[in-house]
Amino acid sequence: MHPSPFQRTPLAAGPAFADRTAELARVVHAFATPGSALVLYGPRRMGKSALLHEAARRVSARHRRVAIVDLATAVDAPDAVRRLLVAVRGAVGHTWQSLLHAVAAKLQLSVTLTPNPDGTSLPGITLGVDSRAAERAGLFTDALVAIDAELNRRKLQLALGLDEFQRLLAWGGDDVEWALKAALERSSRIAWVMSGSATTLIEDMVTNRTRAPWKLADHLRLGPVPADEFAVWISARARRGAGRIPAAVAQDIVRLAGPRTRDIVTLAHATWRLASASRSAANALTAMDDLVRETSAPYERAWLQLTQREQRILRLLASQPEVQLTAEGIRREHYLGAASSIGVALSGLRKKGLLADERGQPRFDDPFFLRWVTLSST
Numbered sequence: 001m002h003p004s005p006f007q008r009t010p011l012a013a014g015p016a017f018a019d020r021t022a023e024l025a026r027v028v029h030a031f032a033t034p035g036s037a038l039v040l041y042g043p044r045r046m047g048k049s050a051l052l053h054e055a056a057r058r059v060s061a062r063h064r065r066v067a068i069v070d071l072a073t074a075v076d077a078p079d080a081v082r083r084l085l086v087a088v089r090g091a092v093g094h095t096w097q098s099l100l101h102a103v104a105a106k107l108q109l110s111v112t113l114t115p116n117p118d119g120t121s122l123p124g125i126t127l128g129v130d131s132r133a134a135e136r137a138g139l140f141t142d143a144l145v146a147i148d149a150e151l152n153r154r155k156l157q158l159a160l161g162l163d164e165f166q167r168l169l170a171w172g173g174d175d176v177e178w179a180l181k182a183a184l185e186r187s188s189r190i191a192w193v194m195s196g197s198a199t200t201l202i203e204d205m206v207t208n209r210t211r212a213p214w215k216l217a218d219h220l221r222l223g224p225v226p227a228d229e230f231a232v233w234i235s236a237r238a239r240r241g242a243g244r245i246p247a248a249v250a251q252d253i254v255r256l257a258g259p260r261t262r263d264i265v266t267l268a269h270a271t272w273r274l275a276s277a278s279r280s281a282a283n284a285l286t287a288m289d290d291l292v293r294e295t296s297a298p299y300e301r302a303w304l305q306l307t308q309r310e311q312r313i314l315r316l317l318a319s320q321p322e323v324q325l326t327a328e329g330i331r332r333e334h335y336l337g338a339a340s341s342i343g344v345a346l347s348g349l350r351k352k353g354l355l356a357d358e359r360g361q362p363r364f365d366d367p368f369f370l371r372w373v374t375l376s377s378t
């Protein structure tokens with residue numbers, strides 16, 4: 001069987017990366033402008049990281065130095081600094097070792113380089129951080145300032161992408177925001193792109209006038225790829241493999257999967273796989289149902305952890321997306337209890353990431369979980 005033309009891991013790149021022409025141009029421009037900062041934000045699974053990496057790929061093809069730091073899985077500030085140093089090492093090349101030691105000296109950190117067992121790739125970096133340094137809210141931003149100063153000494157420029165940068169704020173709160181402001185103001189050698197998915201937090205940050213640090217940064221909210229364009233791209237892309245996805249089926253895929261890029265690519269892959277394996281006409285809903293059955297374990301687990309009221313609410317929203325949950329007739333007919341209890345259940349479902357609000361109405365966050373609830377209701 002041909003490899004799938006719909007790539008989810010590693011992140012879609014090159015021809016597997018759909019559309020986003022205008023957004024790519026903005027991020028590429030930001031990466032090419034030292035001293036500038038762009039905040040890229042949007043809902044989960046929309047394609048922020050893929051956009052960041054695709055822009056970085058294009059910028060590095062023009063011989064610019066690019067480092068991307070993923071803060072999503074960093075455990076604390078010292079771990080984030082280690083990741084930063086590893087990423088910068090990849091970008092600055094042969095001068096990195098002296099740069100690393102200069103930065104570490106400024107931060108009063110000890111740095112150990114541990115050889116990789118295979119002996120081929122660059123050694124790993126271990127950071128010795130004394131506990132006072134680790135508690136410093138500005139450890140990461142101090143590292144950025146020190147890197148900028150070292151770049152300045154060497155007359156080098158760096159495009160720096162910080163993915164899920166709002167984690168820095170989670171570790172250090174307001175202090176980090178101000179430290180980041182100072183770092184942005186002082187930096188002349190770094191072109192910053194910071195991306196993150198805690199949409200309300202970031203939206204509040206970039207639009208709230210009292211949060212001064214963010215006045216310095218430009219911002220770009222990543223929305224869905226336009227449905228028609230995505231459908232055309234899916235059909236064209238499927239032609240590279242053995243499975244055909246006609247235009248009407250591509251439109252079904254985009255409609256069933258909803259607005260998030262990852263969900264659309266996932267369903268396109270499942271539809272393409274089914275069509276090429278069975279050599280039958282592609283069908284998006286059959287592919288979705290196959291996929292939901294195959295991957296039902298996490299949905300079952302999530303379901304079993306819900307209260308009865310939460311389960312009833314989800315069933316109801318799956319069959320009637322526009323239902324007014326607090327209407328008296330609905331509450332009585334579906335045993336939902338008092339309006340205040342419904343409010344508690346809804347906020348529990350939002351906290352668990354199962355529901356998200358869209359223009360005041362609660363909606364399933366994950367179209368595959370929505371389908372699982374529908375299939376398991378009968």
Ligand SMILES: Nc1ncnc2c1ncn2[C@@H]1O[C@H](COP(=O)(O)OP(=O)(O)OP(=O)(O)O)[C@@H](O)[C@H]1O
Nearest residue numbers: 008011012017018044045046047048049050197262
């Ligand atoms: N423009 C695109 N064309 C094709 N596939 C894409 C595109 N953008 C993203 N993808 C794919 O969609 C999936 C989700 O993208 P990505 O991880 O970039 O989203 P994200 O917004 O960073 O999500 P998260 O909030 O989980 O960090 C990935 O598998 C990626 O390969």
Ligand SMILES: [Mg+2]
Nearest residue numbers: 048049050163
């Ligand atoms: Mg991401």
